[in-house]
Amino acid sequence: xxxxxxxxxxxxxxxxxxxxxxxxxxxxxxxxxxxxxxxxxxxxxxxxxxxxxxxxxxxxxxxx
Numbered sequence: 735x736x737x738x739x740x741x742x743x744x745x746x747x748x749x750x751x752x753x754x755x756x757x758x759x760x761x762x763x764x765x766x767x768x769x770x771x772x773x774x775x776x777x778x779x780x781x782x783x784x785x786x787x788x789x790x791x792x793x794x795x796x797x798x
Contacts, residue, residue, distance in 0.1 A: 735785075738763040740778045744785030750793050756782040 735741045738759035746763075747755060756771035756779045771779060 736762075738765065740774065740781040741785040744782035745789050748786045748789035748792070754783070754786055758782070 735745075738761065740756065740758040742763065743758050744756070747753070756774060758769050758774070758778065759765055760767075760769060774782075
């Protein structure tokens with residue numbers, strides 16, 4: 735997994751409690767142009783979803 739790839743973004747979205755929104759950054763997280771789900775292959779979307787659903791620890795925002 736590299737920074738910005740679909741699995742990285744899926745895991746990060748889950749970790750920070752963000753909604754499912756398949757995407758990736760081919761040049762690295764927040765670098766270059768963001769690739770949206772409609773431009774991703776089925777395999778790339780699956781990588782994102784698997785990482786999102788597999789995330790088992792989450793950001794502690796310090797409140798309940």
